[in-house]
Amino acid sequence: MAEIPFTLSVPDTELELLRTKLELTQLPDELEDAKWDYGVPLGDTRRLLARWKDGFDWRAAEAKINAIPQFTRDIEVDGFGTLNIHYIHQKSQVKNAIPLFFSHGWPGHFMEVSKLLPLLTAESADHPSFHVVAFSLPGYGFSEAPKKRGFGLRQYAEVGHKLMVALGYDEYIAQGGDWGFGIVRTMASLYGERHVKAWHTNFPFMYKPSLSAHPLIWLRDLVTPYTAEERQHSERAAWFVKKSYGYWAEHATMPQTVGYSLADSPVGLLAWIYEKLVIWSDDYPWTDDEVLTWISIYWFSRAGPAASLRIYYEFGTEEGQADWAKLKSPTIPFGLSYFAKELPFVRLFWTRVLGNLVFQSTHDSGGHFVAHEKPELLVGDIRKMFGSGGPAFGVIPGRDGYAGK
Numbered sequence: 001m002a003e004i005p006f007t008l009s010v011p012d013t014e015l016e017l018l019r020t021k022l023e024l025t026q027l028p029d030e031l032e033d034a035k036w037d038y039g040v041p042l043g044d045t046r047r048l049l050a051r052w053k054d055g056f057d058w059r060a061a062e063a064k065i066n067a068i069p070q071f072t073r074d075i076e077v078d079g080f081g082t083l084n085i086h087y088i089h090q091k092s093q094v095k096n097a098i099p100l101f102f103s104h105g106w107p108g109h110f111m112e113v114s115k116l117l118p119l120l121t122a123e124s125a126d127h128p129s130f131h132v133v134a135f136s137l138p139g140y141g142f143s144e145a146p147k148k149r150g151f152g153l154r155q156y157a158e159v160g161h162k163l164m165v166a167l168g169y170d171e172y173i174a175q176g177g178d179w180g181f182g183i184v185r186t187m188a189s190l191y192g193e194r195h196v197k198a199w200h201t202n203f204p205f206m207y208k209p210s211l212s213a214h215p216l217i218w219l220r221d222l223v224t225p226y227t228a229e230e231r232q233h234s235e236r237a238a239w240f241v242k243k244s245y246g247y248w249a250e251h252a253t254m255p256q257t258v259g260y261s262l263a264d265s266p267v268g269l270l271a272w273i274y275e276k277l278v279i280w281s282d283d284y285p286w287t288d289d290e291v292l293t294w295i296s297i298y299w300f301s302r303a304g305p306a307a308s309l310r311i312y313y314e315f316g317t318e319e320g321q322a323d324w325a326k327l328k329s330p331t332i333p334f335g336l337s338y339f340a341k342e343l344p345f346v347r348l349f350w351t352r353v354l355g356n357l358v359f360q361s362t363h364d365s366g367g368h369f370v371a372h373e374k375p376e377l378l379v380g381d382i383r384k385m386f387g388s389g390g391p392a393f394g395v396i397p398g399r400d401g402y403a404g405k
Helices: 012-023 040-055 058-066 155-168 178-191 215-223 228-243 246-253 255-264 266-280 288-300 305-316 319-327 349-352 373-385
Strands: 070-077 083-088 099-105 130-135 173-174 196-201 335-338 356-363
Touching: 012 040, 012 266, 012 356, 040 173, 040 266, 070 130, 070 155, 099 155, 099 178, 099 228, 130 155, 155 178, 155 215, 155 255, 155 319, 173 178, 178 196, 215 246, 246 255, 246 288, 255 266, 255 305, 305 356, 319 335, 335 349, 335 373, 349 356, 356 373
Parallel strands: 099 130, 099 173, 173 196, 196 335, 335 356
Antiparallel strands: 070 083, 083 130
16 A cells, blocks of 8 residues: 555646537526525626636646645555545644544535645644644545445545554544544544544534433423524524525435536536535635636546535435444544534534534634635634643643644
8 A cells, every 4th residue: 555646737638628618618597686596696607617718727726736745545445445545644843743634525625624734734832733634535536436336434434544544643533524524423433442532523413312312412402492503503504404405315316417417517517516615605705716726626536526426325325324323422532613604503412422522612603614714713623622731632642742742
């Protein structure tokens, strides 16, 4: 499992093909005053299309991506053969830095970690520093996609764990949001205690605790009035289910069907993901070039954008649901950061059923893409959880992450 340095270099022929497809784009009409009520406004799409075709500099974006140390490595996955996995590995200069595994989700990608890297790896005597590993999920970015059905959260977790061990991190912590939540919680369950020493998420996905499984939490929920903040979160979640949940149903039932459109039409891909970037974030001021870099990573991805949808199908099968339900609750320290415009609704006391909750914080801003929107807040919470005086300080013996020690 040798490590191979990776440099992104999209062939000129692929850039030319993209430009040709953009030139041939046929746009739909739009109702008067439709705004965002019907989906991505036509004016936004026209503007981004024109920029992508004639003004966006992919080579400049590519250079920024290549400024971050990237590699590929073959990882053997039980029952699925060997997959070539792409990842970022940014090491701190602090000798005893804490190894941290980061997992993105959909419609994210490996570069979601980019704003976190200088903060997490910073040297200081006042807060811990981290060695950061962030992979492209199999089928995303520049990782090879599985070829067989049934590749679910357990397999993504296996890839992440084996990657960390191959890098020499026999003991590490894990952080993730969106599908990254499911992946790192699975890692904590399967590889906790011995390898994964603690985990943290900004995406608390769970169902309301039931009377039969968690009677005390169920009773507390019954008698505890909602706070104003909880009502706002509940309204946000209700809006999400009513207005923005259709993508999940398509991905989880017939991902191949929508995959044809995403693989063949760059503007179709742009609209499908741009919609989520805008309405799932907390009024983040997306620039056109930020958006186009984000979408281009999907367009130029190794397996193509359709491969990124299949995780929904596998999770939604009877087997996937049963595997998630029988996953044992991790006993290692668990931390949670809850941001104002995140999509699922939870009452924070519910989340104790997810694991050994030792740290939690709430923020009055930030949305679904918080690593990109509010990196300082996310890193601040991670530092509090693992720093001196924090509930997970010293979880890896000999690695507290402080400079000069």
